[in-house]
Amino acid sequence: MRNLVASLPVCALALMSISPASASDCLNNPDALGVSRVLEINTSDGPRFGTLQYKKTLDLGPKEVVLTFDDGPHPKNTQRVLAALKKECVKATFFPVGTMVQNYPDTLQAISNDGHTIGTHSWSHPNIGRMSMARATNQIERGFRTINAVVDQQIAPFFRFPGLNDSKIMKAYAAKRGYAIFSTDVSSDDWRGIGANTIIRRTMSRLHQKQSGIILFHDTKYATAAAIPALLQALKKGGYKIVHIVPEHTYGAVKSADAGADAAEQATVAELTTPRKSDGTSAVSMAKH
Numbered sequence: 001m002r003n004l005v006a007s008l009p010v011c012a013l014a015l016m017s018i019s020p021a022s023a024s025d026c027l028n029n030p031d032a033l034g035v036s037r038v039l040e041i042n043t044s045d046g047p048r049f050g051t052l053q054y055k056k057t058l059d060l061g062p063k064e065v066v067l068t069f070d071d072g073p074h075p076k077n078t079q080r081v082l083a084a085l086k087k088e089c090v091k092a093t094f095f096p097v098g099t100m101v102q103n104y105p106d107t108l109q110a111i112s113n114d115g116h117t118i119g120t121h122s123w124s125h126p127n128i129g130r131m132s133m134a135r136a137t138n139q140i141e142r143g144f145r146t147i148n149a150v151v152d153q154q155i156a157p158f159f160r161f162p163g164l165n166d167s168k169i170m171k172a173y174a175a176k177r178g179y180a181i182f183s184t185d186v187s188s189d190d191w192r193g194i195g196a197n198t199i200i201r202r203t204m205s206r207l208h209q210k211q212s213g214i215i216l217f218h219d220t221k222y223a224t225a226a227a228i229p230a231l232l233q234a235l236k237k238g239g240y241k242i243v244h245i246v247p248e249h250t251y252g253a254v255k256s257a258d259a260g261a262d263a264a265e266q267a268t269v270a271e272l273t274t275p276r277k278s279d280g281t282s283a284v285s286m287a288k289h
């Protein structure tokens with residue numbers, strides 16, 4: 001399967017990844033929430049989304065929401081989240097952690113099999129914003145490589161900093177590599193150890209204020225898994241619509257990956273860390289010409 005997918009042209013991969021699952025396709029649940037539309041993201045210049053930290057967010061209309069889940073996969077709680085999403089024919093975006101994927105590869109494959117979008121949340125979830133560039137780069141790239149190697153289909157070049165701890169240079173690195181960075185618009189606060197009812201209440205209240213946006217959850221949490229079925233009902237009742245985000249080009253097709261991940265990674269680090277000339281051209285790129 002992996003070789004077959006790898007041999008397909010990029011456009012075919014893109015088409016495979018954007019099949020929407022509307023409520024009408026949800027044969028066992030005609031009243032399902034479903035996916036209202038698929039939003040394709042061009043990651044080539046490293047866009048950043050989420051008003052909690054950044055100026056912009058996704059191009060969403062009123063009452064449109066994007067569900068995102070961090071830190072997994074978890075063998076039990078992720079499966080419960082998947083079951084709840086499947087029942088409502090909803091697609092989400094997962095930001096798994098490399099070490100979790102190493103422990104639970106089958107759960108990650110289950111996420112992929114259900115047609116959700118998969119990005120990465122680093123190799124081992126450290127505070128990347130406080131790391132040296134070499135270590136931070138390794139965290140991002142090792143996360144992408146590990147996760148992409150485990151699933152049959154190519155993952156998305158979507159990245160979320162662990163703890164949302166970014167840094168100027170790593171944002172620049174992600175932009176050079178063609179990775180989109182996701183923060184959030186609405187926090188569910190599920191990482192605070194609160195119960196399912198509080199997660200639902202806080203999420204819906206914040207969403208009511210914002211009216212649309214990216215919502216951040218953690219599929220590792222028991223309370224989150226318990227909250228998702230009722231939360232999906234609350235979204236439906238409130239007239240909210242689910243948007244499924246997919247990449248215009250998959251991780252394997254980002255602009256610098258074809259040069260070999262290691263080489264591209266090193267060249268980008270060199271470019272970003274080399275003192276710049278007054279005309280804005282780095283010494284590295286000068287040397288190439």
Ligand SMILES: [Zn+2]
Nearest residue numbers: 070071162163
């Ligand atoms: Zn996290």
